[in-house]
Amino acid sequence: MRAVVLAEHGEPLELRDVPEPEADPDGVVVETEACGICRSDWHAWQGHGDWVDDRVPTGQVLGHEPVGTVREVGADVETVAVGDRVVVPFSLADGTCPACRAGRQNYCEGATALGFGPEAPGAFAERFHVPAADVNAVPLPDGVSAVAAASMGCRFVTAFEALDATADAGGGDVVAVVGCGGVGLSAVQIASALGAAPVAVDVREAPLELAAETGAAATLNADAVDVPARVRERFGGADVSMDALGSAETFRTAVDSLASGGTHVQVGLTGDDDRGEVDLPVDRLVQADLTVAGSRGMPPRRYDDIFAMVAAGQVDPGALVTDRVALADVPDRLAAMSEFDTVGVEVVTEF
Numbered sequence: 001m002r003a004v005v006l007a008e009h010g011e012p013l014e015l016r017d018v019p020e021p022e023a024d025p026d027g028v029v030v031e032t033e034a035c036g037i038c039r040s041d042w043h044a045w046q047g048h049g050d051w052v053d054d055r056v057p058t059g060q061v062l063g064h065e066p067v068g069t070v071r072e073v074g075a076d077v078e079t080v081a082v083g084d085r086v087v088v089p090f091s092l093a094d095g096t097c098p099a100c101r102a103g104r105q106n107y108c109e110g111a112t113a114l115g116f117g118p119e120a121p122g123a124f125a126e127r128f129h130v131p132a133a134d135v136n137a138v139p140l141p142d143g144v145s146a147v148a149a150a151s152m153g154c155r156f157v158t159a160f161e162a163l164d165a166t167a168d169a170g171g172g173d174v175v176a177v178v179g180c181g182g183v184g185l186s187a188v189q190i191a192s193a194l195g196a197a198p199v200a201v202d203v204r205e206a207p208l209e210l211a212a213e214t215g216a217a218a219t220l221n222a223d224a225v226d227v228p229a230r231v232r233e234r235f236g237g238a239d240v241s242m243d244a245l246g247s248a249e250t251f252r253t254a255v256d257s258l259a260s261g262g263t264h265v266q267v268g269l270t271g272d273d274d275r276g277e278v279d280l281p282v283d284r285l286v287q288a289d290l291t292v293a294g295s296r297g298m299p300p301r302r303y304d305d306i307f308a309m310v311a312a313g314q315v316d317p318g319a320l321v322t323d324r325v326a327l328a329d330v331p332d333r334l335a336a337m338s339e340f341d342t343v344g345v346e347v348v349t350e351f
């Protein structure tokens, strides 16, 4: 079968023939229907993450935002059957460790990540394997489109968990979202659905326009205005801020926009410039009672909340999809991310 392989860090990705996966006793094999393209794929391709021992090795099949149909089921799998249409969170849990037993599968101690770990080849491929499928393969309700579901393995659930669970954003809160790529735009939509007032921040007009169309109460171009000053003037400061990109600059813009008592949630991962470390204004944290938190993924049990929001029309993950592409286009589309040339979310729908 065909798959997109990380041949060398920073060198063009390769479309190769690779062996078809077979189901482990606790796993399932899924025929890929769609898979989102994400900045995390770009980080992997660039070889980022070695500063937290998280560098993706060469030879890896990338792709971690899939939806598809189960074609083969291991003997020990109980909750998923052949023919089920499933979404798969990028963070694959073992289901057995203390974190999993505490319902924090997104922080599983035995975790691997789909499309990032050598034992978990990804879904930029005609088929992919899901280990511990009773935990990691989540059957979809009827009527969810492929492109909407392809957001639910990563960006959409990450934004939902960060705002709803980690930062407890809700009615009346002002939420400053810095960086309007896929996860940032998802956060804008979700903050609006939670009854908050999202303020979208970017340095590019096109994603800000998309943010305005999908629920932003205000948009700010960080190249044109002093974002923290403007958020304070117009809104009295943000109750919640999110750095959805991951850089010293976006982090600081987000934290400096907070009102007294506010919570920052970090979602973006850093690149070569910052290598996992940014300055923290600790005196202001003390003076203004600020909280800085991190958030990654979402426990699978919370998918029901997302499905309910989609069914009620409160959110539409598919609205952020700006392009549908073929598997062979992935190398070029990831390269476009180096120049921040992509707007919204691109999804592979042709395998």
Ligand SMILES: [Zn+2]
Pocket (backbone or CB within 6 Å): 037, 038, 039, 040, 041, 064, 065, 090, 154, 155
């Ligand atoms: Zn992703």
Ligand SMILES: [Zn+2]
Pocket (backbone or CB within 6 Å): 093, 094, 095, 096, 097, 098, 099, 100, 101, 105, 107, 108, 109, 110, 111
């Ligand atoms: Zn676990």
